[in-house]
Amino acid sequence: MSPSQVPRPVHVLSPDLVSVLKNRVEATMLAIIKKNRHTRCFSESPAFAAFHSAIRNFGREDNDGISDDILLDTFRTTISLTTYDSYELFVAKFLSETCQEDDVRDMFSPGLPYHIAVTSSTSSPKPKFFCQYLHEGSMRYGGVKIQNRNGDLIRTIPVAMGSFETVRLRNGLKVENDHLNIILAAGEWVTSPVAVGFIREYRTFLLMHTLFALAHSKVETIFIVFTTSAVDMIRYMEEEWESLVASIETVGKPTDQPGWLLKIWPMLKSVISIGSGVFSVAVPKLRFHLGSDVQLRSLGFHSSKTHVATVYDPSDLNLFKATSQDIIEYFDVTKEENASSIVPPWLVEIGKHYEVVCTTHDGLWRYRLGDIVEIAGFDPTDGSPIICVTLNDEGKYAHNFAAFLD
Template sequence: MLAVIKKNRHTRCFSESPAFAAFHSAIRNFGREDNDGISDDILLDTFRTTIPLTTYDSYELFVAKFLSETCQEDDVRDMFSPGLPHHIAVSISTSSPKPKFFCQYLHEGSMRYGDGNGGETFWTFSLYYRQLVKIQNRNGDLIRTIPVAMGPSEMVRLRNGLKVENDHLNIMLAAGEWATSPVAVGFIRKYRTFLLTHTLFALGHSKVETIFIVFTTSAVDMIRYMEEEWETLVASIETGELPPWDGINDVREYLEFHFPPRLERAAQLRAVGKPTDQPGWLLKIWPMLKSVISIGSGVFSVAVPKLRFHLGSDVQLRSLGFHSSETHVATVYDPSDLNLFKATSQDIIEYLDVTKAENASSIVPPWLVEIGKHYEVVCTTHDGLWRYRLGDIVEIAGFDPTNGSPIMRYFER
């Protein structure tokens, strides 16, 4: 907590927002205009007693300064954390009918998504961005281009060095060892075509060991599209000619180079046939398949039974963890349980008792939560959120015996 406070204490949002006036007033009462000379104990106590619960309303006006197509460095530097953000994350549709935007800075722990088991990975990565924010200095020179996109897209870019400034070169690349699809597939924006094209390239590989897809609902959509387009998919693999799907033409020239005919593989797939009423069908397509990594808790649990049917009992369905656009709340605790998570220490996670008043005095620290009780997750992040209400309710299932971290289940929104 001290590290987060000290890192972000002089940022513009924290200094200028009325929400944090009580903190600054308390610091001044100690005879300091800033908190550089305040002891750690006093700094922590001041945080706990003066920082209120916040919502997106507390940050929206500050985030809005980034969302014009071109903005001045002096207007946005050090806004939520020191420097300029790496990207601006857009919330997914489950959190609000209106999108929310959160500046994400590079810091230790920025890599939120883990790998699979090694081997060939069918990864349905996207490189789509909503807009590009161009930061100019006082001389009008472009100093930074910041994508506005969903978090998983930017994690793919970050871990593989795919900067948006180089997309004219990135689009020509093969993904290499980390995915079965060439990079160009990540630029397809039509959802159905995006999934089908990733699937087409993965079907050309017989040794896939891991499927990495963010949501289980998307995995079930993928299976439905495979059934609808099965003959087209197999014929395309046989001939090396890409189908005329809506939205594929923008990247067709970059995909064709990576898509030779595979007659033997097409014959294998024809022998398997369509997925209709075939338990363990995905394992018949990819005999080396070991695991599918996907978010299957909360609203996405509705897709789990059908996905398990097509995986069979020999393929493990693993959770991706408890992620949000704002923070990484918790990691997978038991790989066999899609709704059991261990709280992380990447950011500061606190717990709001849902049976008490909705204010900061009802916050419970992690070492005082009770098994079986429900709490709303509250986070203070390296990216400049302060006691932010995620709106997600969890049930405490226990504590990790190695370090005491709370073990939780997602309960509701």
């Protein structure tokens, strides 16, 4: 969708849009509750004790016979804000030296995870681990080795950055076959062979991608998670230029003129990368390298927990439409930290600041992402909130973007 085709956000939801948005969100929430209600974490964590107590007060030991309205109301009123502390005790069972199937099956969602996402540590001093399950319709290197009671290996679950696992899923690359995956050639839509994705050292990783990209003069799109990484890639390319061109045919030395990347890739049309929040610092430098003829587009609002929002206006790096594949709610930062301060998407107010709270198909909890957003309006087609990243009191972006990561 071009910028001229993007509908202007509305400031007030009509009754029809409220109904559409509310019905969609509640249907998703019910599906998540019913799917994950008997999981280990939800059944055993003290964070959800009030929910189970309320269910028992209805004369039920479980929620199988509870009406949808009561189930939704109980969830909203008893489950408050949760953090990684309450999650960590359960995910740690996957990281034990001898991971037993009986200890981890049905932990956050039925079955075993498809992938364990490792965060980039942008929001905390140490990485966090989040189990992600393979759901219907979802687009979701050593790994965790799951054993049965006899000690036999039954499953290897990859543990890696979410962006790498997305590539795995798209190409059907199973971790058990990595000894074969590593020799695969580049796909039709990429310049680098699969083996480059296995490089762990950051600088070498970017330089190898650069080397293969320089050998393709017909590159049209650069897809990279962070704008800061894009600037790092260009800086490393300048520093190692002689070594790089010695490995391929000469392409001409880069200059310090605006838009000089087009001399290397004359067909370059767009760079897709996260350029909001803390990563906005790299945007001016990247625009200098690209010039005015190459479009810089956002990757969206992602985290290791969920896909929060999609790009709303391609020309605006800081405007996003909240998604509905998981449950995105909003904590009113001016109120006390409890369940009553969590606002559903159809009740948020234009111009107000909220912290993003998510409940996903991968776990029944109201997780605080730590991201502060401002409500810019609503999509006139389906009522979804349109959000932008805001500044905190220190004048810094209160956002821990790290697409697919944390």
